[in-house]
Amino acid sequence: MATDPLYQSYDVIIVGGAIMGSSVAWWLSQSPDFQGRMLVVERDPSYAQCSTAHTNSCLRQQFSEPLNVRISQFTAEFIKNLRANMGGDPRIEDLSIQNFGYLYLADTMPRADALCAAQAMQHKLGAGTRILTQDELAQAFPFYQLDDILLGSHGTRDEGYWDGGALFDWFRRKAIAAGVEYVAGEVEAITTARNKVGNVTLSSGRTLSCGHLVNAAGPRANLVARMAGLDIPVEPRKRFTWVVKAERPLDRELPLTIDPSGVHIRQDGPETYMVGARPDPDPAVAPDDFHMDHGLWEQHVWPIVATRIPQFDALKIVHEWAGHYAYNTLDQNAILGAHTAVDNFFFINGFSGHGLQQAPAMGRGLAELITTGTFQTLDLSPFGYDRITENRPFGEHAVI
Ligand SMILES: Cc1cc2nc3c(=O)[nH]c(=O)nc-3n(C[C@H](O)[C@H](O)[C@H](O)COP(=O)(O)OP(=O)(O)OC[C@H]3O[C@@H](n4cnc5c(N)ncnc54)[C@H](O)[C@@H]3O)c2cc1C
Numbered sequence: 001m002a003t004d005p006l007y008q009s010y011d012v013i014i015v016g017g018a019i020m021g022s023s024v025a026w027w028l029s030q031s032p033d034f035q036g037r038m039l040v041v042e043r044d045p046s047y048a049q050c051s052t053a054h055t056n057s058c059l060r061q062q063f064s065e066p067l068n069v070r071i072s073q074f075t076a077e078f079i080k081n082l083r084a085n086m087g088g089d090p091r092i093e094d095l096s097i098q099n100f101g102y103l104y105l106a107d108t109m110p111r112a113d114a115l116c117a118a119q120a121m122q123h124k125l126g127a128g129t130r131i132l133t134q135d136e137l138a139q140a141f142p143f144y145q146l147d148d149i150l151l152g153s154h155g156t157r158d159e160g161y162w163d164g165g166a167l168f169d170w171f172r173r174k175a176i177a178a179g180v181e182y183v184a185g186e187v188e189a190i191t192t193a194r195n196k197v198g199n200v201t202l203s204s205g206r207t208l209s210c211g212h213l214v215n216a217a218g219p220r221a222n223l224v225a226r227m228a229g230l231d232i233p234v235e236p237r238k239r240f241t242w243v244v245k246a247e248r249p250l251d252r253e254l255p256l257t258i259d260p261s262g263v264h265i266r267q268d269g270p271e272t273y274m275v276g277a278r279p280d281p282d283p284a285v286a287p288d289d290f291h292m293d294h295g296l297w298e299q300h301v302w303p304i305v306a307t308r309i310p311q312f313d314a315l316k317i318v319h320e321w322a323g324h325y326a327y328n329t330l331d332q333n334a335i336l337g338a339h340t341a342v343d344n345f346f347f348i349n350g351f352s353g354h355g356l357q358q359a360p361a362m363g364r365g366l367a368e369l370i371t372t373g374t375f376q377t378l379d380l381s382p383f384g385y386d387r388i389t390e391n392r393p394f395g396e397h398a399v400i
Helices: 019-030 066-080 109-124 134-140 164-177 218-227 294-308 356-372
Strands: 009-015 038-042 102-106 129-133 151-155 181-184 187-193 196-202 207-215 234-246 256-258 264-267 272-277 315-328 335-338 345-349
Touching: 009 019, 019 038, 019 164, 019 345, 019 356, 066 109, 066 356, 102 109, 109 129, 109 151, 129 134, 134 151, 164 181, 164 356, 187 218, 207 218, 207 356, 218 234, 218 315, 218 345, 234 294, 272 294, 294 315, 335 356, 345 356
Parallel strands: 009 038, 009 207, 038 181, 102 256, 207 345
Antiparallel strands: 102 151, 129 151, 187 196, 196 207, 234 272, 234 315, 256 264, 264 272, 335 345
């Protein structure tokens, strides 16, 4: 990747070139309303540390807010028809969804009521979610220990693993093919004057001017915001993943099971399963701290897994990693759109645990906002920055 930008001035500079930055770049490059010059600046062109590289890459319809359901519905259609949606390039494969479904388990009446209410809303929107009683769960998935479980909510359509890495790759490659410039380097300073971003300084020392700045810096988003004297409640928080091989694999596909404890486990390969968990306590960490907490598996996660699925009493870890959520401490949902005062500084940040699946809709929305000043397709204004200053959380409760 080049390190020296070709021009001194850009209509749009995007800070961060992983899935969000590349989605915005691609959507803008396709917009008939946008003829400008675009630069993506990426501090780590290997993308080794970004959230996009550490993701579990699953898509779900089971949210409690209708807008998040609609976003996922758009994603499912977008990725299943990726070739046509990206202009018919024969090299692009449509992406399939390994449709094992998410299964949320409720062990209390309030949790059960919340799942039933969300299922009714999802059903109305056309999602394939079903509520299963304890007996029905036992029949469909006889391997669970269900003594403490009242019911579960299971997705039967467009829920499961998909190849988010392929989508990222095509957003980036097609954006570059459409003329978007990508450079390796770190944005180190942003100057504002009269409530506008003016200049952006890179680690190479080059100072560039821009018409719009897009903050797509993932867990480092607040470091970038602060360069412009702004602040968002987004911080890096560790999330651990283990891929395990079962001595006695299940005889059927395991849904992405969300245990009431928060530990989640899903099918990975034919005999392997992917387990995810957060630490407790769950502090903000340094953006380059990927240290694995080995004790967490032994002391906390494995006992929960083996209690819920007694057949998993013998599991061997084959792979493990720590990744970072860009954790929005207000409400664990996206911050999308312009700052209320510095109106050419755009956020696409704070996606916490469900950003990969939101990248197509969020990139499209931000491109609409930059080119026309309003959302043209899905109204994504509930994710606006104004809710941050007004301390008004977005009401999504299904966060993992
Ligand atoms: C363990 C784990 C599991 C997950 N599972 C799922 C899932 O199943 N489904 C789902 O939808 N989502 C999931 N997510 C969330 C999802 O991966 C993220 O929301 C998404 O990848 C965020 O993409 P991003 O482009 O915003 O951030 P990132 O991928 O972190 O990219 C930000 C980029 O900005 C660059 N950058 C930062 N600062 C600068 C700077 N100053 N100058 C230049 N470049 C800079 C970084 O180098 C990086 O490449 C998961 C996340 C984790 C960690």
